[in-house]
Amino acid sequence: MAKGLDIGTMNIICSEREEEDVVFTQQRNAFLELDSSDLTETMLDSAKVLYIERDERIYVLGEDAFKFATIFGKDARRPMRYGIISPKEKDAIPMIKLIVERVLGEPGYRNEVLCISSPGEPIDLDMNPLYHKKMMEALARRMAYETHVIDEGLGVIYSELSDYNFTGLGISMGAGLTNVTLAYLATPVMSFSIGRGGDWIDEQVSITTGLPKEHVCATKEKGFKLGLEVEYGSADGALSIYYDALMTYVIKNLNRKLAEVTPPKVEFPVALAGGSTLPDGFLKMFERKLREAELQIDISKIRLAKEPLYSVARGCLIAARTHEGEEIGSGGETEEGAG
Amino acid sequence: MDNTSSPGILQRGALIYYVGSVTFAAGIALLAVGTAFITISRIHYGSEPEKIILSVISTGVGTTLILTGINMMMKQTRYGYYIVGASAFISLLALLIFTSNYPHNWFYPLISYVLTLYIAGFLALLGNAFANVILWMIEGKPEAVVGREREIKIYTDEEIERDIEEATRKSIELSASELKFKEPGVEEVKLGKTFRETRGNITKVKDDIGEAKSLRKTINPGERMKSGSVEVESVSRNLGEILRKGAVQKGRFGKIKEEIKDEMKKFYSSIRVTRNR
The missing domain is CATH 3.30.420.40 (ATPase, nucleotide binding domain)
Structure with missing residues (x-):
């Protein structure tokens, strides 16, 4: 097994193989802060909303953050901006960590290969994606994944341009x-x-x-x-x-x-x-x-792309499987050679 | 060009290399003609003086030109060209003296002087070439022998800056990969009920991710064939048994042939492609 992970400004998408399917697990990269109360908790639990409680504050995570933002007349907060961890958001790292842990799930075994997408160096912004890249790598490694990083653009090429020899x-x-x-x-x-x-x-x-x-x-x-x-x-x-x-x-x-x-x-x-x-x-x-x-x-x-939203995550999965080499080793897909 | 790329060997242009090649080719031709002439005319001690002079001149000049050409094709030390010039001159002078004195004044001690002069020139050319080869080997510059003008790419400041930036970025990325991050003080976080129930919106797409295999082939085009040792041993053993049976039961040759074919098929089917590590 191997997994791909597209950590985007708006969506965090995990891709993995399940029998003959590829499963994409998606979560919005956003959260909303609410006052904590028993009533709110009960309401969120009954509505099956993804949230955590910390320091007597409730944080609604993912897609629901946008829905509740409209209801409560607040702005959903975004842990990432311009493709990297937002320096203006103090809760960015713990929130991304929670969402990534949720979307990614536990590895099937220790050092399962995971390929993460990362933004390329921006040419018109004064910022460097290295910190973001290293933090995401460290986060996944901490979850016992063997982590590799590829550029988002390369992920698209891996996913969509195999007919052209990945050119x-x-x-x-x-x-x-x-x-x-x-x-x-x-x-x-x-x-x-x-x-x-x-x-x-x-x-x-x-x-x-x-x-x-x-x-x-x-x-x-x-x-x-x-x-x-x-x-x-x-x-x-x-x-x-x-x-x-x-x-x-x-x-x-x-x-x-x-x-x-x-x-x-x-x-x-x-x-x-x-x-x-x-x-x-x-x-x-x-x-x-x-x-x-x-x-x-x-x-x-x-x-x-056939699935534009999932293309990068799919490319990451292809890269991860290539690293892992499982398709060559597995008996079903073994190539027969002639002497 | 007189600039030095190293303390010993001089840089030169392409012209001298081509002149050297022509000289070398002319020498080869002369030596060949001289040798052919000696053979065809059956030159011996009592042959006509004109024939002997022609034979000695063609082979002697040919040999000198060959060595001069080789020297010219090599990059020379600071005084190399003077040595080559002087040596070639001495050899040719010896041949000239021989031509003008043979056969009437061709007596001792002139023979010794002329022979010494020619041998001295010959050895000097040979020694200079040898010394240059050794010097080139020590300095380890294969292009020095050929002496062709190197294509010099002129890089712009922007290109240099970009290359430096790229190299710096790569080394920074590598250096940071050793870092380990510590988890800050564990805060009390209470997870909502749904938190453990769902991972997110799930979409399933029928997809065999065949691109992973293509990607592997593109990245590692040099995959090699490797046999599974257990299968090979087993099939080889069976094959051996059949061959032994075949030796005993020669009359049933056709059947044995079929069995061998089957075993060979099994053998090939056990061979599989594995990653070239």
Whole structure:
């Protein structure tokens, strides 16, 4: 057995193999602080809400934090910002620890291989992901996992570009960051992140329309369609504008970074993944913009991940299984050789 | 070029290397022609003087040119070119003296002087080449012998900075991997009822994760075939038994052949691919 873990700004997703299925366990990376009382506890228990009690305070964790934030008129707190542990959130590490422990579960055996996704070095933010990466590694190691870390973009390549010998461009558009990796035969040629993602869109739309961020996020995640025709003053219109701006920004920075490397002279397929690629019409719009941009590399096919939200976690699971080498060793999948 | 890459050996351009090659080739050709001429004309002590002169000149000049060419193709020490030039000159001078004096004035002690002069030049060329080879071996620079101009890539400040940053980042990441984090003082945390019941929203997707195998092959293309020793021993034993039976029952050859085929099939099916460690 082996596990993959995608620790994102918005979601923490664990992937593992269960017989012929891959099981994704997902939890929102958020929490909400409430006053402790017997009544609240009873209410939360009966509603089967994930919470803990500490220092006479109740902390609602995961998806429910958003639901209760709306009910109580509070903001859900986020332990991560821009893809790494938020320096502004004092309870960030204990909360992430609790959520990760929950989502990941106990290892099947000591030193079970676990592969964690990590953001690449941001090119437009003054921050370094090393601390975040080391903390997550240490956290998992403490749970008796043998931990490996891969870039998010590489996770997308592992998950989506096996048909191309793991050669291509993997783009993961998450909530906090957009991660990009260019790989040739599974080896990263270039890896970086851009400090804009779904959260940036939510913030900008919220500022320009006056709508609460949570409302914008909900609109974006439920049935929003990216198109060229939008209504004046609608949230959809603003979302389309900022999606367009985000894509332009990502492609411009990608081209700038490509100028710094000398990739092999081959055609690179592109795989898109991440929660921010979920709206209908995203692929069409991104493909048009990418083709128009005339990148410094030749692009062949542009495809959206089969499960954009789970793609990085799946890539991590593939990497973990490769480390563990279980598919070669197991009898069922043994290759027969001829002399 | 007269810049020195090391205390002993000089850097040079490509031209001298090509001139040396041509000289070497000319020497080989002359020596070949001279040897062929000696054989065809059946040169001996009593042969015509013109034939003897032609034979000695072609082989003598050929040998000198070969050694001069070899020396020119090598990187030389500070005085190497002077030594090569002087040695070649001495050898050729000896041949010139021979040509002008043979056969009428070809007597002792002139023979000894001319022979000494030629041998001195020959040995000096040979010794210089030998010394350069030894020097090159000590300095351990294989490219020095060829002497081709090296392609010098000019790095920009940005590229150098990027390389340094990359190297620094990698070493920092490695250094931090030894760190162990201590758990801070255990706070009293009471877990809600649901906390132990659910891990999160679960989604199941039918997926065999076949990419893991492809990834392994891409990362480690040099997988090797390895036989499971127990299976091989067992199959080999069976095969041996059948072969022994075959030796006794020669009349049933066709059946034995079939049995061997079956055993061979079993043998191959026991071979499996394992990771190349």
